[in-house]
Amino acid sequence: MFTGIVEELGEVTAVEKLGDASRFRLRGPVVTEGAKHGDSIAVNGVCLTVVDLGDGEFTADVMAETLNRSSLGALDTGSRVNLERPMAVGGRLGGHIVQGHVDGTGHIVGREVSENWEIVKVSLPPELTRYVVEKGSITVDGVSLTVVDAGPDYFTISLIPTTLALTTLGIKKPGDPVNLEVDVIAKYVERLLGTSARDPEEPVK
Template sequence: MFTGIVEERGTIVAREDLAEAARFTVRGPLVTSDAKFGDSIAVNGVCLTVVELDDGAFTVDVMAETLRRSSLSDAQSGAAVNLERAMPAGGRFGGHIVQGHVDGVGTVVSIAPSENWTVIRIALPQTLRRYVVEKGSITVDGVSLTVSSVGVDDGRDWFEISLIPTTLSETTLGSLSDGDIVNLETDVIAKYVERIAGPHAANSAEGK
């Protein structure tokens, strides 16, 4: 489990494409300082398992399902990525519950900077819109954020996040441009509530 509090910006130093998979080597001196074989590290919000460690870098294998659902399918050597180690059991819970299981990708629609914050609007898949609510939590490229607004334009669902200068400078979100693809993980609690309440809602609709 993670909390969406990015610890450092790492760099993909190598990518090897395999049969229905890919192997990435990522430089991250902080997250590898105490890492061991088999540990979990979130890379742009994707929970991945360390299979090799070498002088401040770690290697992970990414299966086809993960590539299909996330922006890692297009990630190349030299790209900056957000990194976070799994939260220790006795650690401070700084963000929200983040599993590192990306639900899908969104597209940056607009970026509106101001003196003290920047508002980024992101279009999201229609299948995820019911889990995204104003003032709720969402993970964008591994960063725990609060949804500041939601809406629909021309049949396209979107949400907005308001970022302070520290978030912009300490994560990859400060380098986003219109049209960029980002990984999205919605609040897992909403999905569990929907699963549990679904049968009761259906029975009520049928008058049972």
């Protein structure tokens, strides 16, 4: 379990293609401190398992399912990534509940630059629209953020200087892909109410 508070802006140092999978080597001195084989580390919001580590770097295997459903397949040597260790029991929940299970990908549509902040517009896959609400929580590339505006096929987020400086969202350009994880509470509520299969145009009985 994560909170969406990025601890470190890491870097991909090697990518090994393994047919239907890839092995990434990533540099992250902060997140690897005290880490061991089998631990979890979120990479751009995707929960990965540490295979090997040393000298401030770790390796992780990424299967085809993850490569196909996230933006990790677009990473290459030199790519910057957001890194976060799991939340410790008893720790502060600084962002919101994040599982590290990507629900889909969007793209940066545009950026509105101000003196002290930026408004970033992100495309939203149709199947995720119902989970995104104004002032609700969403995870973008592993960063816990508050939705400013929720449109039919997009949402906007406001980024403060700290987020711009310490995460990949400060360097993403229009057209760049981002991983999205919606609030898991919304998905559980939908499941309990039995509304997931209902046509959104069909009136509630």
